[in-house]
Each structure stands twice: as C-alpha cells, then as structure tokens.
Amino acid sequence: MFENFEKLPNEKRELIRQICIDEFATYGYENASTNRIIEAAGISKGSLFHYFGNKKNLFLYILDYAIDYYIEMVGRLSEEVTARDIFDRMKVWGLLKIKMVVEAPKMGVLINKSMREIPDGLEKELSERVEKLTDLAKGVYYKDIDTSALKDSVDLVKLVELLAFLREGFAKKYSNYANLSNLNLVDDKFLKEVYEKMIVDFDEYLNLIKWGVYKK
16 A cells, blocks of 8 residues: 555655654644654655644554554563563563663654544554553463462453553653653763663562552
C-alpha cells in the first residue's frame, strides 16, 4: 500500500518516520499538522500524499510502525523470561515498559495516546490495534503463570489489570518527571539516572501490592 514510500532510501524513510512520530505523539491525530511534517522533512505536501494518500493513512502507518517496534522488543525479550511467579513476571515486563519509555519515549507516547484518545472516524482501525496489543499482553502475562502463592480470594484477572494500571501510571509519572516529551532537553546521562531510579521505585510499588495478595 505504501510502495512509493518504501522505495525511498533508508535514511530518508527513517527521517520522515521520526518526524511523524514526534508530530503525532506531541499533538495527537487531530491536531497534528502535515505542514509541520513536510517542513521538517524537507519534502513537498504533494510528495507526502503521494507516499500515503491522506493524513489518516499516514497516521495508521506510523502507529503500526511504533506498535511493531514494541512487539519486536517483546518478542526479543520473551524468550529470556523464565519467571513463573506473577510478580516476578510483572517486574520483568514492567521494566520492559520502562525501557521503552526511556529508549523510545515518543513511540510509547504515540501508542498510549492513540489507544486513549480515539478520534472520530478511526474507531474501527484503532480498536483492531487495541485488540492486537491486548492479545499480546494476555499471552505474555498469563502463559505458564504460577498463582499458588496467592490468597484463594484473589481474582487473577483483576490483579493483572491492577498491575497494568500501575505500569501505565508509573510510565506516565516518569515521562512527566524526565520531560521525555521533549528529547532536546534531556541527555543520555540523565536518562540513565532516571532509568535506575525508575527500577528501584517500580520494585517498591510492586512489593506494596504483593504482600497484600500473597498468603502469609
């Protein structure tokens, strides 16, 4: 569908992708400006629409690119995850989420914003992508999970949802703290310090929940 864009040199394609990720992550779909995109990319509006047809197609292409990046990261790390205890498992995948926030913050913002702020006319397309990510999460979190240490009264589905809320809220907290919405204002040393602090804090939050639902 996007053959004309894929024929561009790799460097040019990646430049346009990153500019579009930044634009949609910052402004959302409805307020994103194709004029800002073409100005930053140094291309004409005619070229942009020659590649993608319209703004909707452009947005969905960029969103799918970000989702595929996340799924590829999950696939890479899933083979290394051997923990069966639910909290050990959540810690591993929580750190994956944190890693994405630090290493590719704009992609994380784009995915989260797109799933929560669904514009008119994109309900069907975005619901399909939400379902895709939900199925991925279920496979990651539930596969071969050991629940023997949980209290009998604990609802596993609700516990997983609670831990998901923790991950999302935690990522948002640190995105704001580190001003990750503006990568020009942060450097590698600061990101490393933020990442280390996030790991310690996330572990403390997990432990607060853990000892409330585990058997004595």
